[in-house]
Amino acid sequence: PPPPPRPGPDTTIQQKGGGLLGRPADRVVIASDxxxxxxxxxxxxxxxxxxxxxxxxxxxxxxxxxxxxxxxxxxxxxxxxxxxxxxxxxxxxxxxxxxxxxxxxxxxxxxxxxxxxxxxxxxxxxxxxxxxxxxxxxxxxxxxxxxxxxxxxxxxxxxxxxxxxxxxxxxxxxxxxxxxxxxxxxxxYWGRVKVHEWGGFSTSAMRKDIESGRYEGWNDPRLPTLSALGRRGIQPEALRTFWLELAITQKDISVPLTSLFSHNTKAVDSTAPRLAFVRDPIRLPLKDGPASATLVRYPDEPEKDPRQHDLASGHVLVESEDAEKSAFRLKDLVDVDLEDGVLHAGSRERQDNRPIVHWTVDAALPTTLVVA
Ligand SMILES: [Zn+2]
The missing domain is CATH 3.40.50.620 (HUPs)
Structure with missing residues (x-):
């Protein structure tokens, strides 16, 4: 018999009015009716x-x-x-x-x-x-x-x-x-399209792993489902371009996920806000640094809704791992040297090849990072 319509990747498509298909279905036909x-x-x-x-x-x-x-x-x-x-x-x-x-x-x-x-x-x-x-x-x-x-x-x-x-x-x-x-x-006819990163997934194995709690649901970002891709910010037009580029071929092909991601980067580049993310933060004093910072949120429209940071506290948050380096650049802000747990501000312009690190301020939002 046709597989029963248990909740699965496809039901999510309907519920989301199309989701990553980019448009809702014109008609939904349920065989069991x-x-x-x-x-x-x-x-x-x-x-x-x-x-x-x-x-x-x-x-x-x-x-x-x-x-x-x-x-x-x-x-x-x-x-x-x-x-x-x-x-x-x-x-x-x-x-x-x-x-x-x-x-x-x-x-x-x-x-x-x-x-x-x-x-x-x-x-x-x-x-x-x-x-x-x-x-x-x-x-x-x-x-x-x-x-x-x-x-x-x-x-x-x-x-x-x-x-x-x-x-x-x-x-x-x-x-x-x-x-x-x-x-x-x-x-x-399609040939088999294999995505490198997803080699071993099958719907039944995914269902089992969701039921056992290994994944949180069909939209768990680690899964190769449309709802998971949607949650990861993949845009319908990126998915469409990805498939159009593959074309309908009976050849078995293998593609990396990075190819989809590069289509997606093009799709979101001008509208994606630039943010800083600091994992496992450490708070360090910043000596002789600027009192505030105005950072670009949309590179294509530098004037639009810039990110304003108050640095009056004289402290910034950086990743603990970055704090093991002795010299680095706070992204879009200033070159710093780290001595005895204190950041000493140097050039506002980039002067050398020191690594660039993300930083933020006390008012930053606590965030959970879900790694796919
Ligand atoms: Zn017979």
């Missing part, structure tokens, strides 16, 4: 003779498939199969005892295409659907290739973009469309 429609198409398929209800065991059918032989069900009359189908809907069969198959031919060269299964029984009394409004309402569930094929047609889909690992789905669905007399959408 439309099971009757898929049942109706199965009825059509059976009545028109290109679908049948197979009551062979999975092992028995596997042997027919390997041997390229019809199973005993296949030649049954339409009446027999309509009756069996009604039985599936009415609870006359147990899960595993009957499946609806699409007649594609047991002599198909590709075994996956041979009379592939379209709908099957699920024990939704023992395992209800996670959405309470669906719960145990249906026992007959479409498999993904059937469900998405029918839905693509109902939604008027003209183009499918999918991973090349789903080429067999295209072939299976094309045979189904021929039976219905529909035109199959134009299909394009």
């Amino acid at each position: 439309r099971i009757e429609l898929y049942h109706a198409h199965a009825t059509t398929m059976i009545e028109r003779g290109f679908g049948y209800v197979c009551t062979c065991s999975a092992e028995a059918f596997r042997e027919f498939r390997v041997a390229q032989q019809d199973c005993p069900c296949r030649d049954g009359t339409t009446e027999v199969h309509v009756t069996r189908w009604e039985g599936m809907l009415n609870g006359a069969y147990r899960p595993g005892d009957a499946v609806v198959r699409v007649k594609t031919g047991m002599n198909q060269r590709n075994p996956a295409l041979r009379d592939w299964p379209a709908l099957r029984l699920q024990d939704t009394v023992a395992n209800p659907h996670p959405r309470p409004e669906v719960g145990s309402k249906h026992q007959v569930w479409p498999l993904l290739d059937f469900q998405s094929a029918i839905e693509d047609h109902l939604q008027g889909v003209t183009h499918i973009i999918r991973g090349k690992d789903l080429m067999d789905s295209t072939r299976k669905q094309t045979l189904l469309y021929e039976h219905f007399g529909w035109t199959y959408p134009k299909t394009m």
Whole structure:
């Protein structure tokens, strides 16, 4: 059956009205609300003779498939199969005892295409659907290739973009469309796109780690989800440029996350406020330093909302690690030499290659840094 819509990366997309997609969805279609429609198409398929209800065991059918032989069900009359189908809907069969198959031919060269299964029984009394409004309402569930094929047609889909690992789905669905007399959408394939930094992630592993508390949720900044990227400040246009640059190719490609980040830097450069961040601060006296500082917040618009710092206390905060150096430059302020725990201010202009460090003042906001 189609994977149940548990809360996951995709539900967050809907909730955020589009989020990193840059725009909300025009239409949200929930397959589990439309099971009757898929049942109706199965009825059509059976009545028109290109679908049948197979009551062979999975092992028995596997042997027919390997041997390229019809199973005993296949030649049954339409009446027999309509009756069996009604039985599936009415609870006359147990899960595993009957499946609806699409007649594609047991002599198909590709075994996956041979009379592939379209709908099957699920024990939704023992395992209800996670959405309470669906719960145990249906026992007959479409498999993904059937469900998405029918839905693509109902939604008027003209183009499918999918991973090349789903080429067999295209072939299976094309045979189904021929039976219905529909035109199959134009299909394009992606190769595997691997992001260096995210090599080992899978949705099920992420779900487990979220449930165990290792990650705080789908938007944990360490995770490769759209909501996490959004939280990290990635802009929709950066993501769009990233994918446009990769283009649709069947080649397997591997890209570093830094490539997305450089697109994002371009996207936010003029609007991102410049701030100072001091981790693990140490407070040091600053001798002969300026009494105040006016720092640029937006380099493209230096006059806009500058950062004003009062230095009347004669102290600044720097990172403890930086305080191990003997000479450095307080960023955008002044060169300093550190002697016996006191910063001695020197040149206001940068004079040499001493390292530049972030600094701040007593009034700075306490902040938690979340490292991705
Ligand atoms: Zn059979």
